[in-house]
Amino acid sequence: MNQTVTxxxxxxxxxxxxxxxxxxxxxxxxxxxxxxxxQLSADQAVQVRKHFRP
Structure with missing residues (x-):
């Protein structure tokens, strides 16, 4: 199943x-x-989290 996040x-x-x-x-x-x-892929979401986490 394709997991995406917004x-x-x-x-x-x-x-x-x-x-x-x-x-x-x-x-x-x-x-x-x-x-x-x-619709962001799991890999893209990981990169967003890395960038925006304190």
Whole structure:
């Protein structure tokens, strides 16, 4: 089964804004298709957690 996570879910978990996470994702070149929901892979979620954890 394909496990994905959204920036909003990660934002709640990490205590940061989803907007900050989405901005960082775009800076990494992980641009979402316009007007579609972000769906991050487990590997991408790990990288987000590493970047935003204190």
């Amino acid at each position: 920036p909003a879910e990660l934002a709640r978990e990490l205590g940061v804004s989803a907007k900050s996470i989405r901005r960082w994702l775009r800076e990494q070149g992980w641009q979402s298709v316009p007007h579609t929901r972000w």
